[in-house]
Amino acid sequence: MKNKRNVFFCFLIIFVSSFSPVFSGEKNINKDKLPFIPYLSSRDDIFKEYSAVVDENYQLLSAGEEPLMIFFKCKVPEDTSLISLAARCNIPYETLATLNHIESNARNLSGKEMILPTVPGLFIETGSQDALQVILRTRCFEILQNDNMCYNFGTQKFVFLTNQRFTPTERAYFLDTSLGLPIDTALSWISSSFGRRKNPFSGEWKTHKGVDFAAETGTPVMAVQSGTVSLIKNDPTFGNYIIIKHRNGDATSVYAHLSSFKVKNGQQVNRGDVIGYVGETGMVTGPHLHFEIRFGGIAEDPEKLLPVKKRQ
Secondary structure, eight states, X not given: OHHHHHHHHHHHHHHGGGXXXXXXXXXXXXXXXXXEESOOSTTSHHHHHHHHHHHHHHHHHHTTOOOOOOOEEEEOOTTOXXXXXXXXXXXXXXXXXXXXXXXXXXXXXXXXXXXXXXXXXXXXXXXXXXXXXXXXXXXHHHHTOTTOEEEEETTEEEEEEETOOOOHHHHHHHHOOOOOOSSOTTSEEEEEOSEEEEOTTTOXXXXXXXXXXXXXXXXXXXXXXXXXXXXXXXXXXXXXXXXXXXXXXXXEEEEEEEEEESSOTTOEEOTTOEEEEEBOOSSOSSSEEEEEEEETTEEEOGGGTSXXXXXX
């Protein structure tokens, strides 16, 4: 115990220059000066220091004493999920998610630089319009308590609720990664799947980055998940199309060849909301919906993600 306490307070002194108190209960954090963990492994000295600080804070919390927050940062290794990262750091996934603007457990974190706190709890950003943060701010009474610490990362201000976890409602939102259907399958059928195909106009083999649902003109088209309409446009290829950003914008969905729109740019939508209607605008051979789902700007096969039976 004595050795752990010595490590804890020595590390605090070394990195105290990262913090600049504004008034009691509020600290400015300079992200550029935070200690960087090159490898999330017990063989890495900085990670061992981080782990020792985390262990010490858990012991302080168990004893009813005030923990001392120190922030580190790391680059997330390939194929590391939020849950596995949280387990490796011994910090709840809610703590990592709320500090690092991760709104969904489905988000790909590979290569992302993340800030690692050393105390379990929830970070609630006071000015954020991210849906998860808006939900968290319903904890008005807890946020307004005078003993809550505030951390400022540049212009971002977080109220920290020590040792708090997601409520069932918050957890359900965070873990809900399922997608709805963009169109009623009783009124449509898949006419073209994702992948290589011969372009019906040029005859060239190209990659089809979405799925085509053939349907009658005027068939309702629905948002597959809650999000924000980020683009409504017409172009020669897609005709009338809509792009919706989901969660924190890491995922987007595309709805093309529409006859008309039912939403406006910047509008918030929920899964299942009608956003437009099937048409045959742009380069088409008949009325249909061209649908894409993209993660980090890269198109993935929608048939693997949507609740539809993949064509044999």
